[in-house]
Amino acid sequence: MTPKVLIVDDEPNIVISLEFLMKRRGYQTLVARDGDEALAAVETFRPDLVLLDVMLPRRDGFEVCQLLRAAGWTGLKIVMLTAKGREAEMAKGMDVGADSYVTKPFSTRDLVDHVARILEGDR
Amino acid sequence: MNVKLRFGLALAVLAVWVLAGAVLVGAGILASIGPDDQRVLRRILADQAAFLAVAGLLFLGGLAVLVKRAFAAYVVPLKRIAAETRLVPVNPDYRLDVRKPRELQDLAAAVNELADRYRAAERDVGQRVAAARADLEQERNRLAALMSELTVAVVVCTIEGRILLYNAAALELLDPDRRGNVGLGRSIFGVVDRGLISHGLEPVRAGSANLATMTRGDQVLGVRVAAVPADGEASGFVLTIEDLTRRAETSERRDVLFRALTEGTRAPLGAIRAAIESMLDYPDMDLAQRQRFAEIVRDEARRLSDHLDRTLEESAAYLTDPWLLEEVLGRDLLTAAERSLRSLDGVTARIAEPDGELWLEADTPAVVRVITDLVSRLWTDLAVADVRLSLQATGRYAALDVRWDGPPLDPERMRKWTDQALVADVLERHGGEAWSSTGGGQTYVRLLLPLAKALPAPPEPVPRRRLRIGSRPEFYDFDLFRAVGPEDAWSTHRLDQLAFTVFDTETTGLNPSLGDEIVSIGAVRIVNGRLLRQETYEQLVDPGQPVPIESQKVHGITNDMLAGRPPIDTVLPVFAEFARGSVLVGHNIAFDLTFLKLKEERTGVRFTQPALDTLLLSPAVHPDHEDHSLEAIAERLGVSVLGRHTALGDAILTGEIFLRLLPLLAGRGIVTLEAALEAARKTHQARVSETLRKRY
DSSP states (O other): OOOEEEEEOSOHHHHHHHHHHHHHTTOEEEEEOSHHHHHHHHHHHOOSEEEEESOOSSSOHHHHHHHHHHTTOOSOEEEEEESSOOHHHHHHHHHTTOSEEEESSOOHHHHHHHHHHHHHHTO | OOHHHHHHHHHHHHHHHHHHHHHHHHHHHHHHSOHHHHHHHHHHHHHTHHHHHHHHHHHHHHHHHHHHHHIIIIIHHHHHHHHHHHHHHHSTTOOOOOOSSHHHHHHHHHHHHHHHHHHHHHHHHHHHHHHHHHHHHHHHHHHHHHHHHOSSEEEEEETTOBEEEEOHHHHHHHOTTOOSSSOTTOBGGGTSOHHHHHHHHSGGGTTSOOEEEEEETTEEEEEEEEEEEETTEEEEEEEEEEEOHHHHHHHHHHHHHHHHHHHHHHHHHHHHHHHHHHHHHOTTSOHHHHHHHHHHHHHHHHHHHHHHHHHHHHHGGGSSOTTTOEEEEHHHHHHHHHHHHTTSTTOEEEEOSOOTTOEEEEOHHHHHHHHHHHHHHHHHHHOOOEEEEEEEEETTEEEEEEEESSOOOOHHHHHHHHHSHHHHHHHHHHTOEEEEEEETTEEEEEEEEEBOOOOSSOSOOSOOOOOOSTTOOOOBOGGGGGSOOTTSOSTTSBGGGSEEEEEEEEESOSOGGGTOOEEEEEEEEEETTEEEEEEEEEEEOBOSSOOOHHHHHHHOOOHHHHTTOOBHHHHHHHHHHHHTTSEEEETTHHHHHHHHHHTHHHHOOOOOSOEEEHHHHHHHHOTTOOOOSHHHHHHHTTOOOOSTTSHHHHHHHHHHHHHHHHHHHHHTTOOBHHHHHHHHHHHHHHHHHHHHHHHO
8 A cells, every 4th residue: 555645835846846756755645735734634635644844824833743643643654844943843843743853955865765764664 | 816916915905004094093183183282293203203113014014914814714725615615516425624713614514514415415316317317228228239239230420420339240340350440439431431421421312221332351341321310411320331242252153153144055056046047048958967957956955955054053052142041040940930820829839850950041030921821821721720840951952841630731722822922922032942742641831941051251250249238338429429520620629528548558667768668558538528448458568678676566567478569669550540539638648658759750650639637637626735646636536546557447547537527627617628738738837836946
């Protein structure tokens, strides 16, 4: 079964790259552009992993992450993406239930490997 | 008019009176008798002329003796009584002692009775004044205590720049070596540029918290000037001075960071843009060329990323606002929060697992407010009545947790809470984060606050000295607002408004011209009629020669004590600085001045200010007393004699005596410096002629 990856980001340019990379790696993808869309998409799309940007309009990534965990999505892998890259933010992300934290800009290869490792760790 | 002159005059008037009486009586008798009787009388008078003349002279002589005795018995003692009566207000324990004549004894007794009543009344008034003053004093002490606790330096000055008030921080910042630059009544312009202050006082800027910076050595100081208004115009100004060295350092680093971020990104961006635009503009380029351009874009973008990461990593310490945050011990922060939480009804808070030596960089009151706000919200929203505060380090941050049992704050409520201005501002300023979560069986809201970081070359090299409140030094004197500046012409100013440096020296011997030298200088300042005991100067001086045993016996300064002390050449400039802008005062000051004058040529240090001598001022007040030694004057004026024959001890004693002489001088109309100098000059002349008279 092909793993499913939900990409949550409101910047179209990075979404294009992320989608391309995930597809090339053989994952099924879906894009959500804000927090509420993401919450809805998780219910319908049932992804294995969410690439979740922190800076989203309205509900931010932390909140989405916490809501997902609170809603019982414990097995879902969540990789948070941020442009800020502050240590405090990273600590917050991990504490609210993210599996890992990736700072923009990132190396595409590293990101793809990272996502693969996390998905494999599942099995 | 002196006593002798008046005595002569009285005698002359009496003689003329008696002679005139005799002549009138004679003329009357001659006119009333017949010519025969006149002839007889004339003959008798002519025959007895010699006898009559002798009788007349004897009578006049007797009169003279009588008048002289009357003067001696009444006039001279009366003068003494007058002088001594004037002593009573200065020394209320002083009593007149007159044995005869009886009438004057009565007068003296009456004066003494009045003195008793005066003393009683004065004590009464004194007590009431003391009680009233105690309140004022308490206010002042509070002010002094407040000022001493301020880490920011505060100096209050008159519009002429004379210092009225300063705190320990100001002393530490502006006068770390205690050179006497900062002291009551001293000019602030010696340490802070006059232009900077007048710039800050311009009406346009009035009231604004305008910060000007100045450098002092390798320190950067920020100076704020605020006018003290009185009757619509500035009567003085308040300076607050901060050490901005660290801030400047930080802002410099920010500049470097900013430059690194802008300039350092231009080159890679340029390369990326050139490569990518070439690729897009020339779609027909061959594959190898295309590949090379693509690699350029990748490499340069990587370079940019690395550059950004590295720069941020290096500058992380400077990205927060360190001057808004203070280093605080974690335990203290928790204690402050816990104390604040006691004000919330229905909520109990305790500190769990305090992590001993965690130092944070935090705005403590703001963080405490945030925690209090949070806990009160937990109480109203979730009915949380029992919270625990804990703190532990995580990376470069400290996690401050408010823990409770029960469900966490849901993310939406949490976001609403962190979106509040109060919380958002605190998080922003600390570069921190806040969230609510559950972990290890406990629910918590966690605040991430920066741990204190070791900055390179921390400022504040000098430990602050605390003011001791018990023996509160006189760091303020608001009466100076009425006092005059030392830069004005001296002579016409009132004595009680001038600044004085009372000093004394101990020496190797009594003959400066024969090579005796100073071994010790002590001085104390009098400003506005107050002896400033914390503004003293005391220095042992290496005289460059052994101290004779007999001199050692006088002042107790031995050769061992002088070994390694500075020579007079380096001491005098410092002392001159201490005495700058003040009138010199001493007892038998001519002696001390001689030592100073003899050094003028070699050291180039000149003491050009006026000098007053208590040895000469005392006779101006008490011409009828013979003894004007320091001890005798002290006893007369009710000054206790302690610690004599140390330079500083004698200087302080002289200062106290000088202060008590001032009202007595005023009673004789001597209120200005000019008048005092004149009085001293007169006494000096009188003493010289007295000495000459006794000698020949």
